[in-house]
Amino acid sequence: MKFLHLADLHLGKRVNGFDLLEDQRFILEQVLALCDEHDVEAVLLAGDIYDAPVPPASACTLLDWFLTQLAGRRIPVLAIAGNHDSAERLDFAAGLLAAQGVHLAGRFTGAPRQIVLNDRHGPVEFTLLPFVRAATVRHFLPDADLPDYDSAVAAALGACQPAAPRRVLLAHQMVVAGVCPPQLSGSETAPLTVGTVDSIDASRFDGFAYAALGHIHRAQRVGSDTVRYAGAPLCYHLDECGTEKSVTLVDLGRRGVEDIQLLPLIPRRAMRHLTGPLAKLTEHPTDTGDYIWATLTDPTPLPDAMAALRAAYPNAMRLDYQPRGSAAGPADAALAVRGKPFAELFQDFFTQMNGRPLTIEEARAVKQLREEAAKA
Structure with missing residues (x-):
């Protein structure tokens, strides 16, 4: 079957x-x-x-x-x-x-x-x-x-x-x-x-x-x-x-x-993330029907940036800024761990602190402790 x-x-x-x-x-x-x-x-x-x-x-x-x-x-x-x-x-x-x-x-x-x-x-x-x-x-x-x-x-x-x-x-x-x-x-x-x-x-x-x-x-x-x-x-x-x-x-x-x-x-419209100055992103737009998330690297926020972006990409969904050379902010750090479950976060932390991943026995012990803590 x-x-x-x-x-x-x-x-x-x-x-x-x-x-x-x-x-x-x-x-x-x-x-x-x-x-x-x-x-x-x-x-x-x-x-x-x-x-x-x-x-x-x-x-x-x-x-x-x-x-x-x-x-x-x-x-x-x-x-x-x-x-x-x-x-x-x-x-x-x-x-x-x-x-x-x-x-x-x-x-x-x-x-x-x-x-x-x-x-x-x-x-x-x-x-x-x-x-x-x-x-x-x-x-x-x-x-x-x-x-x-x-x-x-x-x-x-x-x-x-x-x-x-x-x-x-x-x-x-x-x-x-x-x-x-x-x-x-x-x-x-x-x-x-x-x-x-x-x-x-x-x-x-x-x-x-x-x-x-x-x-x-x-x-x-x-x-x-x-x-x-x-x-x-x-x-x-x-x-x-x-x-x-x-x-x-x-x-x-x-x-x-x-x-x-x-x-x-194959989606009717792809969902894409574009990064760059607003002028460059809108100069020669391609696949203009796609859903767009744009991260602008202009040094300062621009007036009516979303209107300009939607003139090129009518289905632009989101616009944010990250000027060139700037460090990733707290929002970016949060985005990197969003959706990560506890076991994966703990595994990453343990590896960073000890230079090696958890063994199978250690991972089982962590899971058991987590379950006991949840019942408490």
Whole structure:
């Protein structure tokens, strides 16, 4: 079975006041073209389908169009709620949509939903675990010993029995590999705690042939090739300028995953960071429709600089100054560490102080101390 793994669509999102709905439709049209090109048999949406619990009507219309296009191709959809979604709204008409091959899991109600699809090798179980908090799991499993987030998710997964030999998980959580956190982009929002009760170890997913993750906006593996974040399909923060985006194509064979490909997605408008004097940046502009973050190196601020920049680049999003020869300010230092989890910050600090990285045993000790401090 070939399936596409997407996540973090964030339909309806605005960046620096700019509505990205046209950009999002442009990307979804590419996804549909990839479905046709690669004979895709299922599409997985691993949470944060919308950017807000109450999305604008235009975002709902866009999702309706996308799901209708997939249903018309007879491609099943398996989707879960993320922390940005309203679980109750996503569950609306879920039973009716399931009859059309669109399987939605918004709320966690004691056990993940399990959907079984069939390919030429037999049944494949898709386990749909929406974004869930430890308190929610404790509510449904009051007798279980669930001291932290990791054990709560393990208990949630343990509440369902395997329905097929080949199993695929959809989850929207912060997942780590031991003490190694995922690489963050600039656009993720809380909760993103690593090394504490808010993270889950990837080893919890060992029983699945593939774990399709959402929540982190940079595409990456977590510990193994078969535990992956798809990443967001578009740049959703100026810190992500120049980042290449993709969708993950997974080929599931008789005995498990046989191939994984990252298929590139080309944005309608790129997000770029330009640096230089205002006159030089606007003298011969290129790709003028792109989203622009400009850092001006003029010695003093210029009057109406943003107006001049937007005359050349109508979609300029941000303008700041860093005169040539000036040292990076506190804002730049903050930008360098923004989004870095505790484990990575501590690793950097330890390396600077001792001239070597943490050993595996030391990293485990740090993680244990961090968890104990969080419980105190």
